[in-house]
Amino acid sequence: MANIKDIAKKAGVSVTTVSRVLNNHPYVSEGKRKAVLLAIEESNYQRNINAVHLSKGETLLIGVVVPFTNHPYFGLLVEGIANEAMKNNYKLVLFQTNYEADREIEALKMLQYKQIDSLIICSRICGWEIINQFTEYGPIVLCEDARNHNVSSTFIDHYISFTNALEYLHNKGHYKVGYCIGRKSGSSSRQRGKAYADFLSRINERYNEEYIFYECLNFEHGEDVVRRLSSMDNPPTALLVTNDIAAAGIVTSCREIGIRIPDDLAIMGFDNQPISKIMHITTLEIPLVQMGRNLLLQALDGEKHTHEEISVKLIERQTV
Amino acid sequence: MANIKDIAKKAGVSVTTVSRVLNNHPYVSEGKRKAVLLAIEESNYQRNINAVHLSKGETLLIGVVVPFTNHPYFGLLVEGIANEAMKNNYKLVLFQTNYEADREIEALKMLQYKQIDSLIICSRICGWEIINQFTEYGPIVLCEDARNHNVSSTFIDHYISFTNALEYLHNKGHYKVGYCIGRKSGSSSRQRGKAYADFLSRINERYNEEYIFYECLNFEHGEDVVRRLSSMDNPPTALLVTNDIAAAGIVTSCREIGIRIPDDLAIMGFDNQPISKIMHITTLEIPLVQMGRNLLLQALDGEKHTHEEISVKLIERQTV
Structure with a gap:
């Protein structure tokens, strides 16, 4: 395999010039540039791109x-x-x-x-x-x-968007509102938790730990949520679900056991994923x-x- | 930032020895190895990993x-x-x-x-x-x-798995069988197309281009399929859908407009994605x-x- 020196020799230019052409450096005459490119083509030269990157300090x-x-x-x-x-x-x-x-x-x-x-x-x-x-x-x-x-x-802004979603549910007559979220920690979970606590104190509702569902990430987690809901004496009437896939899983599981949506339980998703459109899920669109x-x-x-x-x-x- | 020479000097060894330690080369005495590692730690030495890889010829x-x-x-x-x-x-x-x-x-x-x-x-x-x-x-x-x-x-083996799926549908009484697939070309599409053609000639059914649905990749494509189905004079009674997400989309869209599954239309998915379990979709499990x-x-x-x-x-x- 030809190396950079072979190319330089073949093109009748210096190694520096070959390197400049390879790196799109300015200040190479059009004639020399063409000679180098021709020599590269003719000799089937394989650049070692790692070496090129190393000299330029970037990896792409x-x-x-x-x-x-x-x-x-x-x-x-x-x-x-x-x-x-x-x-x-x-x-x-x-x-x-x-x-x-x-x-x-x-x-x-x-x-x-x-x-x-x-x-x-x-x-x-x-x-x-x-x-x-x-x-x-x-x-x-x-x-x-x-x-x-x-x-x-x-x-x-997770605080504001969560607050707006909670207020929307409240304006629709819900005050027993719960939410489903992926993980307990993390900056967005903290902001949402704060928005939820502030919302409850604004509407004078007691914080009920049962109304918060963690590890709610996928379609299949909807089943767990609905199982827990059906065993509650005093279930929430509305759920804010921080992703549409889990919301779709909840809607599907509710249908299975006859929980009517939105009459028995209102569901609001997040993201506006394609599945939420097909399943007519009210959601907050996040342009991901x-x-x-x-x-x-x-x-x-x-x-x-x-x-x-x-x-x-x-x-x-x-x-x- | 210390370079390899500084490390060698600090550790009282040659540059080659430092390089050997960095690359887990054998034949370095334990004493020298420790001296190098200590010098590296003390000088907060940043290896340029690209250079290391370059010398080893691998990138990980x-x-x-x-x-x-x-x-x-x-x-x-x-x-x-x-x-x-x-x-x-x-x-x-x-x-x-x-x-x-x-x-x-x-x-x-x-x-x-x-x-x-x-x-x-x-x-x-x-x-x-x-x-x-x-x-x-x-x-x-x-x-x-x-x-x-x-x-x-x-x-x-897409030919055999598609054949088995088609025979399963046929054994359940279906002879007007169609299928939904991602793309026309590609090796799996060709194998499946051949399995389909062979199946039809085995059961003496005419090939009907209308029964094949391409570009059927996502949940939202189910809507298009069901729209086309409802406009057909002689629709298939069963569909083999080469991925569960599209199958779930078809099942959901059928529910919307009152097509009963499996009575009016049988649906068989592929993959055994979590969504197929929740939606009770019969499927071929592929352990992806x-x-x-x-x-x-x-x-x-x-x-x-x-x-x-x-x-x-x-x-x-x-x-x-």
Whole structure:
């Protein structure tokens, strides 16, 4: 296989010129550029791209941290990230963390060791004391409100959107309102928990731990929720479900056992996934694909830290 | 930041010894190894991992080609791949092709240029004449029967599984059977098309183009299928749907407009996704997570080409 010296010799130029052509450097005459490209073509030259990147200090790889690769919420986010990456000739290195801190730290270390150019964290498990140790090594972009930190972020205001959803249910006559959420900790869960507590105290309702359902991520979790609901003496009359897939699972399980929606139980989803449209689920639309695109562009933007709040929209259908 | 020379000086050893320690080379005395590790720790030395990989010729990255990042079928495959990669300390570089050949070629070129150690193609768009040009550069693993090629593969026999599904429907009294599939071309579509044609000629039924529904990938496509069905003078009495999500969409849309399942229309899915369990959809179980794990292990296996056929299982529920 021809190396860079062979190419230079064949093209009648210096090794530096070949390197400049390979790296799209300016200040190479058109004649020399063509001679190099011809020599490369004729000798079937294989660049060692790692070496090229090493000299340029970039990998054209963007790291993406997700807790699960196989969840529709992260599916839409990654779809947006992947589409925008494709357009800009970047590839994604995928980190599935299962919400284990060590996995997230591995991703941060790949940024530290320059194996990726920047890192997008779609849902964070590590505390800021850890993230902050890595911000000097390259752009870190988060999908949460991170305006006070040395990173970029694209986010929705979970406190306000949760409050609006709760008020909507209350205006429809519900005061026994519960909610279903993915995990107990995490910044969005905390914001939503606060919105819920503030809502209850505004409408003078007692906090009832039974009304909160954790680990509610997938279609199949709907079954558990409905089983628990049917065993309650005083069940909620409305549920806010923080993702549409779980909401669809709840609606389906309710149908199975004759709980009428919305008469016996009102259901409000989140995201506006395709399944919510078909199943006529009232939901809060979160433009996840657009958010994914934005995250990728912020990752490419490098040094400049930007923060963009994305607004959500209520989609009224038939489950409230 | 300390470089390798600083470390060598600090540890009182040669640069070669430091490099050997970094690369887990044998023949380094325990005393020297400890001195190097201590010097590294004390000087907060940042290895340039790309340089390390360059010298070892490996990246610890495995490429994964999928047509869509956001589809439950590929979601489960990638989940299996990602879990096994995590265990083995490999990371995934994700290529979303949208079934565009150029995107797949980009992935193959990353293998050629040693930017990834091996490549898993979950669903192929390029012809073998292209794939074959890249098999010399590193392990390529396919999720289709590729026993005659210079690659590894994990696959199911689509001809036999489709035939079995069709015969099952026929034994239940159906002879007007149609099917829904993702794309017209592709090796699995061809095998299934052949199984369908052979089935029809076995039961002496005429081939009816109207009974085949393409581009049937997602929940929302169920609506289109049901709309087309309701406009037919002589609709099929049973549908084989090559993925459960689309099957769930069809079942949901049928409910909407009063088509009774299985009385008016029998539905049989594929994959045994969680949604099929909740919605009681009869389906052929394909162990996608297990297949994903296998694909990753084959990718790590390097030179040795192996081929593993995975068997499917009929799960009888309530839609046939």
